[in-house]
Amino acid sequence: MRILFQTADPANQDAWLRDLRTALPHAGIRVWQSGDTAAADYAIVWKPPAEMLQGRPELKAVFNLGAGVDAILKLNVVPDTLPLIRIDDGGMAVQVAEFATHAVLRYYRRLDQYERQARSNGGEWKPLPPFERSGFGIGVLGLGVLGQRICESLQHFGFEVSGWSRSPKTLPGVKAYAGSAQLNEFLRNARVLICMLPLTPDTAGILNRDTLSQLPRGAYLINLARGGHLVEADLPPLLESGQIAGATLDVFQEEPLPPHHPFWKDPRIAITPHISALTVRSEAARQIAEKIAALQRGEAVVGLVDRNKGY
Amino acid sequence: MRILFQTADPANQDAWLRDLRTALPHAGIRVWQSGDTAAADYAIVWKPPAEMLQGRPELKAVFNLGAGVDAILKLNVVPDTLPLIRIDDGGMAVQVAEFATHAVLRYYRRLDQYERQARSNGGEWKPLPPFERSGFGIGVLGLGVLGQRICESLQHFGFEVSGWSRSPKTLPGVKAYAGSAQLNEFLRNARVLICMLPLTPDTAGILNRDTLSQLPRGAYLINLARGGHLVEADLPPLLESGQIAGATLDVFQEEPLPPHHPFWKDPRIAITPHISALTVRSEAARQIAEKIAALQRGEAVVGLVDRNKGY
Numbered sequence: 001m002r003i004l005f006q007t008a009d010p011a012n013q014d015a016w017l018r019d020l021r022t023a024l025p026h027a028g029i030r031v032w033q034s035g036d037t038a039a040a041d042y043a044i045v046w047k048p049p050a051e052m053l054q055g056r057p058e059l060k061a062v063f064n065l066g067a068g069v070d071a072i073l074k075l076n077v078v079p080d081t082l083p084l085i086r087i088d089d090g091g092m093a094v095q096v097a098e099f100a101t102h103a104v105l106r107y108y109r110r111l112d113q114y115e116r117q118a119r120s121n122g123g124e125w126k127p128l129p130p131f132e133r134s135g136f137g138i139g140v141l142g143l144g145v146l147g148q149r150i151c152e153s154l155q156h157f158g159f160e161v162s163g164w165s166r167s168p169k170t171l172p173g174v175k176a177y178a179g180s181a182q183l184n185e186f187l188r189n190a191r192v193l194i195c196m197l198p199l200t201p202d203t204a205g206i207l208n209r210d211t212l213s214q215l216p217r218g219a220y221l222i223n224l225a226r227g228g229h230l231v232e233a234d235l236p237p238l239l240e241s242g243q244i245a246g247a248t249l250d251v252f253q254e255e256p257l258p259p260h261h262p263f264w265k266d267p268r269i270a271i272t273p274h275i276s277a278l279t280v281r282s283e284a285a286r287q288i289a290e291k292i293a294a295l296q297r298g299e300a301v302v303g304l305v306d307r308n309k310g311y
Numbered sequence: 312m313r314i315l316f317q318t319a320d321p322a323n324q325d326a327w328l329r330d331l332r333t334a335l336p337h338a339g340i341r342v343w344q345s346g347d348t349a350a351a352d353y354a355i356v357w358k359p360p361a362e363m364l365q366g367r368p369e370l371k372a373v374f375n376l377g378a379g380v381d382a383i384l385k386l387n388v389v390p391d392t393l394p395l396i397r398i399d400d401g402g403m404a405v406q407v408a409e410f411a412t413h414a415v416l417r418y419y420r421r422l423d424q425y426e427r428q429a430r431s432n433g434g435e436w437k438p439l440p441p442f443e444r445s446g447f448g449i450g451v452l453g454l455g456v457l458g459q460r461i462c463e464s465l466q467h468f469g470f471e472v473s474g475w476s477r478s479p480k481t482l483p484g485v486k487a488y489a490g491s492a493q494l495n496e497f498l499r500n501a502r503v504l505i506c507m508l509p510l511t512p513d514t515a516g517i518l519n520r521d522t523l524s525q526l527p528r529g530a531y532l533i534n535l536a537r538g539g540h541l542v543e544a545d546l547p548p549l550l551e552s553g554q555i556a557g558a559t560l561d562v563f564q565e566e567p568l569p570p571h572h573p574f575w576k577d578p579r580i581a582i583t584p585h586i587s588a589l590t591v592r593s594e595a596a597r598q599i600a601e602k603i604a605a606l607q608r609g610e611a612v613v614g615l616v617d618r619n620k621g622y
Contacts, residue, residue, distance in 0.1 A: 094469055095420075098416050099416075101468075102412075105409050106413060106417075109413065109586075111413060111583070118583075123576075123582070125566075125567035125584045127585070128586075157409055157464070255436075256436035257434070257436055259434060264433055264434030265434075270426065271434070272429075273425070273436045275438050
């Protein structure tokens with residue numbers, strides 16, 4: 001079996017090769033380099049150049065080293081008939097749940113304010129009135145593997161959780177909304193809004209002045225999906241008016257976030273450098289090996305991208 | 312039924328009275344004032360003066376509006392034969408679990424460092440290598456109602472959790488240690504140490520140079536119990552040497568933490584004003600009503616303080 005490997009992150013290339021060779025000991029795995037047009041059965045990629053995947057009729061499947069396939073679909077070089085497979089979890093579900101739970105608890109328990117008090121004027125000791133749990137509904141946009149795991153973690157702490165997805169889903173204890181017709185009703189009950197959607201033409205810019213204005217006044221925004229979901233210019237006026245109390249953003253239209261971007265200077269915005277979930281290499285390599293074995297047996301695999309939906 | 316009520320927090324006195332009267336509609340509840348020596352069946356107190364509880368042979372039980380009874384036992388005015396009953400939970404278990412989980416995730420996911428990076432030099436975008444989950448054991452000192460709930464929340468995120476208590480306990484999935492003979496072994500595996508012990512003569516000063524030096528190098532300390540557990544002067548040298556990487560402290564020897572206390576100025580110490588768990592009044596009042604009804608029926612109640620153990 002011939003496997004072509006590529007990653008846009010050269011610092012981790014050797015570590016990936018090691019983990020892939022451990023998981024697939026009988027495969028011939030080579031790193032793709034410009035000009036390499038030799039045949040391959042499978043491609044394992046992360047943000048590949050178009051050239052790598054063009055004119056490869058012998059390929060049986062392409063594996064994307066992450067849950068988001070927006071970058072690879074934009075290239076328009078993977079034929080619709082060729083299976084494109086996401087690594088949906090690869091150890092990422094627990095990580096996004098950790099990250100989202102931390103952000104929610106930090107805001108709900110006012111720990112961001114306590115930290116500011118402790119650092120101001122040489123230290124201020126001032127208990128603050130707590131938020132009421134009953135009015136503190138949390139809405140999760142996107143109920144895939146990662147969004148579901150976030151719902152579970154927030155339910156563990158007794159929060160009221162609702163979710164919104166493109167097509168109707170049923171999750172235990174989660175009030176579920178679906179489709180554009182139910183989006184506003186979902187938003188009106190979300191004191192905290194967490195975006196975990198795939199980035200598609202339908203979801204690009206879904207966090208904008210109109211939708212964010214549907215949230216209860218003083219709502220909190222958490223975006224762990226893609227920078228393209230948020231119309232960034234719409235956020236500062238909503239923070240100024242008090243409609244949005246604050247935000248935790250891990251993703252941005254341009255990454256790294258440019259040095260003079262106004263978000264850096266706003267203390268109401270917590271910024272992290274796209275680290276809410278990092279693929280765990282050994283786990284992802286193990287999953288790829290399992291999926292290749294399933295494909296060889298002619299079985300269905302989890303994570304197959306639906307080209308009509310775009311994820 | 313005559314109930315005597317007192318709280319050291321006068322701002323909340325009327326709200327308490329309202330909630331207690333709702334939960335105990337048939338009782339005569341009065342606020343104790345200096346000089347009131349009229350008979351009462353039950354006393355409900357928070358940090359009472361000694362005078363209030365002296366010479367009251369008719370009292371059937373004293374309820375303490377919180378889990379820690381160190382302050383009331385020090386008064387030495389509640390006879391050993393009079394039931395003293397803690398409000399062990401009163402909505403506090405989920406709160407300490409939230410607080411502890413936030414502190415652990417903040418350190419584990421390096422979110423404290425990301426926040427410093429975002430605020431320094433106008434914004435620094437720099438992903439940091441994550442900690443390995445396998446070497447990240449968490450030790451909980453004290454396995455009462457609150458300590459157990461913390462263990463559950465950390466297990467929900469897949470952390471390896473161990474616990475230490477005075478007498479042996481069995482908790483699902485928790486590696487349990489007991490007694491002073493096993494303390495050092497417990498400490499040697501705690502990358503993060505969370506103190507949830509009651510404050511007694513045995514546990515006062517249990518967080519000191521000797522015990523904290525048993526932790527793995529670069530360990531993180533979280534104290535949500537009482538300021539008296541930590542020998543405060545021992546912490547700065549341990550932070551300087553790198554033995555302790557940082558700490559989240561919600562309680563202090565002197566509260567409010569005095570303005571010139573060195574902890575205020577150390578960015579490695581996160582300080583909150585004793586807010587990790589606030590008694591939820593309506594829930595505590597409901598529990599007291601239930602416990603009074605059980606005592607009237609001659610039944611046992613949860614939260615009865617053992618005078619030999621001191622909690």
